[in-house]
Each structure stands twice: as C-alpha cells, then as structure tokens.
Amino acid sequence: MSTAQDVRRKRIQSDKDTLEQLDDSARHLRQARADAQGELVAAQAKLDAIDLALDDVQNRRRTLSKSLDVTRSAFLLALWAGVMPADVLRAIFLAVHALPDKKWLTPDHAMHNKARARRPFRLSAVCRQWRKVALDTSALWTYISPNDKFPDVHGDLRAVDVALIRTLLRRSKRALLDVVVIWSNIVCTKGDNLCEALALISEHATRLRRVYTMVPPETAAPPSNGHFSTFSRLYVTRLRRYPHPIAYLWP
Secondary structure, three states: OHHHHHHHHHHHHHHHHHHHHHHHHHHHHHHHHHHHHHHHHHHHHHHHHHHHHHHHHHHHHHHHHHHHHHHHHHHHHHHHHHHOOHHHHHHHHHHHHOOOOOOOOEOOEOOOOHHHHHHHHHHHOOOHHHHHHHHHOHHHHOEEOOOOOOOOOOOOOOHHHHHHHHHHHHHOOOOOEEEEEEOOOOOOOOOHHHHHHHHHHHOOHHHEEEEEEEOOHHHOOOOOOOOOOOOOEEEEEOOOOOOOOEEEEEO
8 A cells, every 4th residue: 555655656746846847948938938029029120120221222222313314314415415416316317207117017007106196296305406407307297197095075186186287297398298097986076176187188188108097987088189199009998897988098
C-alpha cells in the first residue's frame, strides 16, 4: 500500500514540477512576445516614416521631372524657332504633310484623322516664325474633315466647323485638297450647316485630290460646280450595312 502511495506522490510531484516549468516557459514566452510586439510597433513606425519619406521623394521627383520637361521643351523650342531658316522649316512642314494617312489607306475606307486635322494649327501655334511659315505653306491646310463626334443640338455640323472649313479653304490657296466628310451615324434633323459645308467644298472642285463622303441622302449629291480635272477615277457605291450613299474619289 505504501508503495502505491509513494508512486502517486512521486507522480504528483513530477506533474507539479512540470507545471512550474511550463509556467516559467509561458512567462518567458509572454515576455518575449511583448518585446517582439514592441519591436514590431517600432519597426512599423519606422516603416511608415520610410514610406512617407519615399512618397515625398517620388512626388518631388515627378514635379522636377515635369519641370525639366517643360524647361527642355522651351529650350528646344527657342533653339529651333530662333536658328532654323524658313526654307528648312518649310521643307520639314512639307515632309510632315506628305506622311501617309493611316486612317485613309484605301479609296473605299476612310476615317476622320484627328491628329492630321489638328496638325497645321499646332505647328502654327509654336511661335511667330513657325506661324508665318505655316501660313505660307498652303499644303499644310489641305485636309478637310469635320469631326462627326461633336454635332450641334440638331445633329448637324456645328457653325464653328463651317468657319473652320472656310479657313482651311482660304489658307490652302491653290493646293489640292483631301476631304473626308462622314456624317451617316448622326440623326440629322436640320442639315443647313452640313449642306453649306459641302457647297463650300464644291466651289473648289478643281482642287479636289481625294474625297470620301458618307452623308445623309438629302446632302449626298456630289459637288456640281467646277470640273474634276484632278481625278482619274470616280467611285460612288452603296454598302448594305450603310443606308446612305458613299462617294469617294481617287487620283
């Protein structure tokens, strides 16, 4: 009997010793966890400070980069505008004008080319010298293509676009014209401006080099004034997917 009690007593003592060891380990681990958590908080604060500093550096770099681009552009502009002879500048303008129109590569498919339409106005806005040379280079102003994405409240061509066409016709002088007028996707309840624009273009029929039009039926008649002496072929067709006539001319 005493032997069994001794065994139980030793077992109890062993378990108590183990519990004390586990308690000591738990205390050490809690302390280690608290220390690590403190270090983590400090590290997070340091990381946040680094992130703020990095954001500040990146913002300053972006600002400086933009400022540098502006300064470099102004420097190059002053350099080119001040020393380039007018004849060289005109040759460059003519080379730019001769670039192929990626939105009008075949006679039967053309689209409004916003970049090409804006090109002469952007070149002429650089400085006085560039404006003078641009205005003297009639070939720069030969692309006539109103943007059908911005009609007026009636779905018609805007009055400002008619004025723009007048300006292009005047500045292009006697140079041959490329005309793209696409107005088939607009519900046009009043087409006075569109008709006026086509009438203006028809007055310069002898200068037309390439023409692509897709307009409502009431304005689809080809220009009747003048002679098409600059063309070798005239195409007029009607595609099944488009309800309006399509006319395109190719030299």
